[in-house]
Amino acid sequence: MKSNKIVEFGNPILRTKCKRLSNKEITSPETQKLIQNMKSLLITERNGIGLAAPQVGRNLAIAVIAIRPTAHRPNVKEFDLVVINPEISKTFNYRKQMWEGCLSSGQGGLFAKVPRYKKVELKYDDENGKTHKKIFEGLRAHVLQHEIDHINGILFMDRVKDPITYMTLKEYKKRIVKSTNRNPNSGIKYNHEP
DSSP, X not given: OOOOSOOOTXXXXXXXXXXXXOHHHHTSHHXXXXXXXXXXXXXXXXXXXXXXXXXXXXXXXXXXXXXOXXXXXXXXXXXXXXXXXXXXXXXXXXXXXXXXXXXXXXXXXXXXXXXXXXXXXXXXXXXXSOEEEEEEEHHHXXXXXXXXXXXXXXXXXXXXXXXXXXXXXXXXXXXXXXXXHHOTTSOOOBXXXX
């Protein structure tokens, strides 16, 4: 099984609700290999911090998170997580508009502001089949909501409230990233890819 290519918008698998896995399926060599391939792919795709199985052409309820510091997110702590069969069991406060992109939006990339909860409670299985219930906040919560949407056949553009915020990766870097790097007190928050 090879999972070395990102599936892009327009592929029907990105609009399909994913199959949940049994404990036996989670611990199978095939699933374990898929998870390792997804982790490797996500680390090589330097612009991404989350990847769901449908993004590599697999209709399975699996997502991998790998948050790393970058030039425009220098203060984030490294964070790695595999979530299988994830369900948001509780949300807190209100949704806040944050910049978001997606590895499946193609080579040029696409960005827009997306409303996401700043804090969520998540029930999920890990790669060993153990069930967890934890609260995630900030960037971690934001990325998890994006990847759970992928597992449910929802793309970030389905959640955009203000279409005027759409921009390409080139414009995003020029207008948003550069302006924030020049003015670190600008109040702009980055919460997904580049």
